[in-house]
Amino acid sequence: MCNTVVDNNGRDGRCDSDDSKSPGSKRPEHCADEMNAGEGWKKTIQENFELWLEEVSDLETVTQSPDQGPPDLASFFKELCILRTEFRKGARRSHETFVRFGETLSGFERMTQSMLSRTSELERQKEAEDILSKKRIYLPLVEIFERFKRIEGKLGKRPRSGLFARRAWEKKTWKSLRDGFGILRSHFEELL
Incomplete structure (x- = not known):
């Protein structure tokens, strides 16, 4: 339908x-x-x-407006002055922005420099602590080594010879002690 x-x-x-x-x-x-x-x-x-x-x-x-005559010089000058003023304002704002940006970057640079100096200082402290900790470890070992030398020097002297049998036993003990101590000192010297 x-x-x-x-x-x-x-x-x-x-x-x-x-x-x-x-x-x-x-x-x-x-x-x-x-x-x-x-x-x-x-x-x-x-x-x-x-x-x-x-x-x-x-x-x-x-x-469409009908063609008007050329613009008069006064209105052109006014427009030019307004344009110059706006350009100056824009340039001033841009300058202020760049100044603030420069200040921010210089602050960032100062902070970076302080961080770098702090990092290098911490590295120097760590090296000094490493040397000190090594001194703490090796100094007692050197002292033990010097004591070994002194004891070895004392063991270098022979006991007096005597008529008694005990003296022969002391000489034998002294010789084995001196040989064992010499071996101990040589092993310790290799360790250092």
Whole structure:
């Protein structure tokens, strides 16, 4: 059933026809012709476009101002002064920004330099502590080594010989003690 028909002006209208093909249908001829022809909508679009084009061309003529004479020198000078003032303000702001940025960078550089000096100082302290800790370890060993030398020097003197059997035993003990102490000293010397 055809409920609406679009006329040439784009308005919808009621169509009281039914689409049945029966011999007694009330189908008006103009409804079927407009639906099947397909030319009406093209004409409508073309007319609307031409109308819009005329309106746009009228607007362009209204917005265009007639040619005025060359601008007077006073207004040009005022505009130039305003431009110069704005440029100075912009340059001053840029200068202040760069000054602040430079101050920030110099502060950052000072902080970096202090961190580097602190790091190098800590490294020097660590090296000094390492040397001191090695001294703490090796100093007692050196003292023990010197004592070994002194004891070995004392063991280098032979006990006095005597008539008693005990003296022979002391000589034998002294010799084994001296040999053992010599071995101990040589091993300790290799350790150092």
